[in-house]
Amino acid sequence: MTPQKKHPLLEKAYQFNTVRELRENGTYPYFRPIESGVGAEVTIQGKQVLMLGSNSYLGLNHHPRVIEAAKRALDTYGTSCAGSRFLNGTLDVHLELEEELAKLVKKPRAVVFSTGFLTNLGIISSMVGRGEFIILDKLNHASIIEGSRLSFGKVLKYRHLDLKHLEERLFWLPPNKGKLIAVDGIFSMEGHLAPLPRIVELAEKYNATVMVDEAHALGVMGPRGEGTAVHFGVEDKVSMIMGTFSKSLGSIGGFVAADDEVVDYIQHLSRSMIFSASLPAPNAAAALEAVRVMTEEPEHLDRLWHNTRRMKAALDDLGFDTYGSETPVIPILVGEDENAFMMTIKLQERGVFINPVISPAVPQGGALIRISLTAAHSDEQIDRALEALEQTGRELEIIN
Ligand SMILES: Cc1ncc(COP(=O)(O)O)c(C=O)c1O
Numbered sequence: 127m128t129p130q131k132k133h134p135l136l137e138k139a140y141q142f143n144t145v146r147e148l149r150e151n152g153t154y155p156y157f158r159p160i161e162s163g164v165g166a167e168v169t170i171q172g173k174q175v176l177m178l179g180s181n182s183y184l185g186l187n188h189h190p191r192v193i194e195a196a197k198r199a200l201d202t203y204g205t206s207c208a209g210s211r212f213l214n215g216t217l218d219v220h221l222e223l224e225e226e227l228a229k230l231v232k233k234p235r236a237v238v239f240s241t242g243f244l245t246n247l248g249i250i251s252s253m254v255g256r257g258e259f260i261i262l263d264k265l266n267h268a269s270i271i272e273g274s275r276l277s278f279g280k281v282l283k284y285r286h287l288d289l290k291h292l293e294e295r296l297f298w299l300p301p302n303k304g305k306l307i308a309v310d311g312i313f314s315m316e317g318h319l320a321p322l323p324r325i326v327e328l329a330e331k332y333n334a335t336v337m338v339d340e341a342h343a344l345g346v347m348g349p350r351g352e353g354t355a356v357h358f359g360v361e362d363k364v365s366m367i368m369g370t371f372s373k374s375l376g377s378i379g380g381f382v383a384a385d386d387e388v389v390d391y392i393q394h395l396s397r398s399m400i401f402s403a404s405l406p407a408p409n410a411a412a413a414l415e416a417v418r419v420m421t422e423e424p425e426h427l428d429r430l431w432h433n434t435r436r437m438k439a440a441l442d443d444l445g446f447d448t449y450g451s452e453t454p455v456i457p458i459l460v461g462e463d464e465n466a467f468m469m470t471i472k473l474q475e476r477g478v479f480i481n482p483v484i485s486p487a488v489p490q491g492g493a494l495i496r497i498s499l500t501a502a503h504s505d506e507q508i509d510r511a512l513e514a515l516e517q518t519g520r521e522l523e524i525i526n
Pocket residue numbers: 241242243244246267269310314339341342370371372378379380
């Protein structure tokens with residue numbers, strides 16, 4: 127026994143055997159090193175595999191204009207701003223990006239954070255104070271949950287997509303107290319769409335404020351990839367629209383768009399912005415160019431939906447339970463966690479990379495594998511993936 131093992135604080139780490147067991151039996155599916163850029167195919171252990179786990183929905187992380195913009199910014203500004211947005215870390219390219227994003231999601235103003243996770247921490251913890259309330263869909267992203275934990279407000283949850291339950295929650299809250307309904311526009315693991323029109327109706331009825339997280343919906347929903355608020359035509363009724371650059375915009379970073387006064391408030395009170403270094407210029411420039419490409423080249427969005435429809439219809443035909451997905455995020459219900467691990471490893475052996483989703487991210491016995499489509503996939507690649515999915519699904523008796 128090493129002396130460290132005796133520390134009560136460290137004991138849990140030494141007893142954390144699940145990962146060691148999975149590694150030993152060869153079914154550990156996390157932190158798989160990729161030896162290439164992440165496109166429709168990637169290299170793992172020297173072998174080409176189809177990538178069905180990337181969130182680069184429009185494939186813009188490899189678009190020549192986006193790469194060129196990042197290179198130019200690297201030459202002009204270097205690798206880091208060496209400070210917080212609040213003090214010495216705001217560049218003209220941040221402001222240009224904010225203008226473009228506000229225009230995209232049809233809000234007066236936007237402010238950029240260094241990641242989407244930090245954006246959700248910053249918005250919720252600064253906006254919701256003591257004596258106020260946050261009402262969350264149970265399957266909201268972890269960054270919304272963490273932002274809520276950081277705020278001084280009281281957190282209430284409603285069952286996933288259950289608007290009757292949401293209304294019950296709202297009904298009992300004091301009419302004149304601040305109430306934030308925060309919801310994912312597209313649920314990141316399930317691929318479900320938030321029923322925003324009904325949510326904003328309920329918010330109006332009960333004097334609540336709505337914030338939507340467009341992380342997986344930017345570049346996916348709306349005529350030009352503006353997100354779910356614009357897709358449903360409710361952008362005026364959603365007070366805060368947040369998004370990330372780490373998915374369709376081929377970069378990293380996050381933003382929130384809202385009325386001028388709300389953005390001003392958030393950017394002066396968000397500790398996750400003020401006390402963290404700003405987004406490096408190459409990332410800001412890449413996101414900016416990606417927004418432009420996305421609005422000027424609709425073929426990427428068309429291709430994404432073509433691929434999504436092709437994959438979803440074929441999976442349904444094969445008898446997989448695709449969990450009611452309506453978007454390029456397509457989960458397959460596989461049951462026990464072990465099945466998710468086995469599917470992941472066997473599919474990789476057959477040349478397909480997918481992500482496993484296990485408890486507690488989903489209920490026990492409700493493990494998923496998560497497929498995400500991008501505009502970069504060809505019909506041939508999708509058919510090849512389907513063949514591997516069918517073989518593996520039959521082998522593990524997920525389908526007959
Ligand atoms: C719904 C949702 N919100 C926020 C985030 C955080 O975004 P980022 O990757 O930019 O930190 C993610 C990313 O995983 C997400 O899926």
